[in-house]
Amino acid sequence: MNRKSWLQSLAEDATPAIDECIEQLGETFPLLDQFKLTEQDPQWHAEGDVHIHTGMVLDELYQLLENEANHIQGAHRQALVLGALLHDIAKPLTTRRKEVRGVERVVATRHEAMGRSYIAHRLLNLELSMTVVDLVMGLVGEHHMPKLLVIKQMERGEYWKLARKASMELLYWLEVADMRGRICEDLNQQIDLLEQFKMFSEEYGVWATHQPLEHLRQEIKPHIKDLRADVQDMIFARTMRDFEEGDISTVEEGIARTYSLRDGFSEVYVLYGPSGSGKSSWIKQFDAECEVISLDELRKEINGDRANQSNISQILTVARERLKAHLRAKKKIIWDATNLREDFRQRICRIAFDYHAFVTLVVFHKSERQLFADNKSRPYSVPENVLQDQLDHLEWPVPEEAHRYWVVDNSGKVIKQSGGFND
CATH class of the missing domain: 3.40.50.300 (P-loop containing nucleotide triphosphate hydrolases)
Structure with a gap:
C-alpha cells in the first residue's frame, strides 16, 4: 500500500502496529527509529522503552476506537492515531538521567513542546489536510496538560487557553490510551485525573469545540458592534487574553480596560x-x-x-x-x-x-x-x-x-x- 492510501486508511478503520507505522513514516520522522534505544523511568513505564510504550498506546487506542470512542471517525480518527504514534517523538532528544531527591530517575523534560516543533514542518511533507496537521500538532504538544490542569487546580482561563491549541476531546482519548498503554502502580489515579479533566472541560464549554471562544464573541458583540473592525479585534483579543490570564471575570471589565485605546493604538x-x-x-x-x-x-x-x-x-x-x-x-x-x-x-x-x-x-x-x-x-x-x-x-x-x-x-x-x- 502506498503512503497516501495508508494515511487515508487511518481515517477509516485501519489498526496498524507500530512497526508498520515506522515503515511508512520513518523517513519523514527519523526519530521513530530511535524509540527502541530510548529508555523510560521504570516507576512510570515498567513496560520498557519508548517503542514498547508507543506500541501499547496504539493498541489501547484501537480498542477505544472500537468501543467507547467509536464516534471518532474520519479526519479526527486519522489525527488521533497519528497523535498516538508521535506523542513521544522527541523523547530520543530529551531523555536523560537526573538525580531527584537522592534517586536517579529517567526524565524527558519538555519533550511535548519539542515534539510539536519537530513535527511542525515535517508533517506537511505528508498527504494530510491542514485540519489534521493542526490537530496532530495540538495532541503532541499538549498531551501532558489534561492531568496537569487538574493537579494544579487551574481555572477556566487555562482550559480556554488549552482549547485554542488542541482538541480537548481528542486529548482526553489520547491520554486514556497513553495511561493504559503503560505499566505503572497508580493507573487508576491517573485515569481519575483524566475524568476530572473531561468534567471541567464540559463545565467550561470547551469539550466539543476547537474554537472555544464563540460564546465570548457573542457576549461582547452588542458592546462593540458599531466600532471599526480593527478596534473590535483589539477589544476582543485583549478581553480574551485577560480572561485567560485570570485578570478579569466579566466582559464589562475587559471592555473598560480598552476605553483609553479606542482613539489610537499601535x-x-x-x-x-x-x-x-x-x-x-x-x-x-x-x-x-x-x-x-x-x-x-x-x-x-x-x-x-x-x-x-x-x-x-x-x-x-x-x-x-x-x-x-x-x-x-x-x-x-x-x-x-x-x-x-x-x-x-x-x-x-x-x-x-x-x-x-x-x-x-x-x-x-x-x-x-x-x-x-x-x-x-x-x-x-x-x-x-x-x-x-x-x-x-x-x-x-x-x-x-x-x-x-x-x-x-x-x-x-x-x-x-x-x-x-x-x-
Missing part, C-alpha cells in the same frame, strides 16, 4: 518562519502603511552585508529603539526576522505589550520539503546546513504568545486565525 506584527518561508513576499502584499523593521536590512545597513552576523548586539539595540519610536507614534509595525526561538519573540512582544500595542503573531507554515526548494530560488538563499539547523532547533509558536495568532500557508494566505473578533 499594531505590531511579529513574524515567525524559517528562511524561505515567504515572509518577505507576504510583507509586500500586506499593508503598505506598515513600518518594517528587518534584521536582514539592518545587517546590511550596519555591516554592509545582510549575511554578516557580526555586531548582533548593536543591530538588536537599533532595531528595538526603532520599534519603541514607532510604538510611541502609534504606528503599524512589522518585526521581520525568523524569530524561531520563543525568548526572541517574547522580548519583542513584551516591549509591544508595555506600549499597549495590539500584537499579532504571524506564523509561516510550509513543509520541510518546500522550504528547501524555495530557499534555493530566493535572491538571498542560506546554505542548506543553516536551514536544516533552523528546522532542528526551532520552537513552534503558540497562540498565547500574542493577542492574535495567524497561520500563513504556502501561498501566503492566512488559513488560521485565533484571537480576533472578526476571525
